[in-house]
Amino acid sequence: MRKTAAKLLAAAAIATSVATIAAGTAAADPTVTPAAQDIVGVGSDTTQAVLNQFSTDYNAFLTGKGDTTSPRLYSWDSTGTSPLTTKTGATSIARPNGSGAGINALNANTSTTVDFARSSRGPKTGDPASDLFVAYAKDAVSWASTTTGSHAPTNLTTADLTGIYNCTITNWNQITDIPGYTGPNAAIKAFLPQTSSGTRSFFLSALGLSTPGSCVQATTVQENQGTDTILNDADALVPYSAAHYIGQVFKGHSSGSDAAGALSIRSIDGLSPVDGTNNLDVTFSDSAFGRVVYNVVRSADWNAGDAHAAALRAIFGTTGWICKNTTAANDIRSYGFRTLPVGACGSTTHA
Incomplete structure (x- = not known):
């Protein structure tokens, strides 16, 4: 309109x-140190608030169904105290400020430190083909x-x-x-x-x-x-x-x-x-100034077929919580974004 x-x-x-x-934004940085198996992200300023809300609501979703063992979701803001220890046993890193810095941190570390990068841009020339951009909303x-x-x-x-x-x-x-x-x-x-x-x-x-x-x-x-x-x-x-x-x-x-x-x-x-x-x-x-926003994961992690891959897909995949849960859809709209159609949410692309 x-x-x-x-x-x-x-x-x-x-x-x-x-x-x-x-109401203000959901809690910013995690109030606890995430466990080693938890799914932890860094990166974009644009999407940090909605990811903070996802973290609150996804973790409550698991608790609400009596699941005490599945990895929880956490997201660190783009600014704040630095260096940063993202989870138990992680290598301390400079806090990534922005999509590019988040993607660089993803590629410079393993899942013991960073599991995903928030990105408000799509893949571009120079990005490793091993990075999978997982779509979830429109901005x-x-x-x-x-x-x-x-x-x-x-x-x-x-x-x-x-x-x-x-x-x-x-x-x-x-x-x-x-x-x-x-x-x-x-x-x-x-x-x-x-x-x-x-x-x-x-x-x-x-x-x-x-x-x-x-x-x-x-x-x-x-x-x-x-x-x-x-x-x-x-x-x-x-x-x-x-x-x-x-x-x-x-x-x-x-x-x-x-x-x-x-x-x-x-x-x-x-x-x-x-x-x-x-x-x-x-x-x-839907004009030239519209964009899809993403969470970026390692292709090897996404396709490993192990418990870590299952945890990533349970959150970000086409049948995962972000793409299928009503609370997640409400979060997307509440933070100003548009939801993506079935099949587009959770779809992956790379450079």
Whole structure:
């Protein structure tokens, strides 16, 4: 559905006030040290909140049916104390911040330390073919700017964003294709998330870019954190996960620095990433800016035919808990994502 940016901003303002009394995110880092046999993940900022909720609910599901022996599910946030000992007997590692860092940690260690990597991007050239990307939900990436005094319009075209991030457009007065908008003579401050971010990688790829232009701000930001004061600037813009924004602003999953803060998410090519009922817009998430999100496992682990493989498939597979359990589907929607069709959820792909 299409909706005006004015309605989006008004709804966001109301939802932000409601979110202060709504439930926050599920517990962040595990409150216990996971056991050696448990299934433990690291990586993406975009999907850490929903994986935290999966952990809470999957472990309760096992307990509820009297299962005290099956491996539990745990997920470590992308930021926090580092180095990190992920489970009993694990090698201590630097905390992975972002999809790329999570995938690197998966490949640099064994299941005694990391069982899966959260990834908000799909496989790309350079990824080992031994990494299996297991799909489970749909997201989309748009851009955000401050709600107060922003020089940015409420909508930018793909061509505008490409020009901004390849530095052929460096001033707001160069944006001439948005009806009713006359940009001021002010330099654009384009930001990107940290270099290991899957959101960064996906957004640049959606714009047809492999690397940003030299005018893009050298200072990177933690993705999906509008609380960063550097972004509270009339000339700043930054890519933002639509699902994460919806979870933060409309679903009550906002906590500490993991909040939209002063930012509002904006439209691309006249399409809002948020629909009229404050969910992920279907048309936008099926556009070039829509993406599937994944949990990445080792192919050898997935296909081993042993108890570890069975535990991975019981959680992530096409007939596993995430893809088949109603609570998991509700978690996906509650954190702003769209569920995938039967057969697509749990499907695997690799580079």
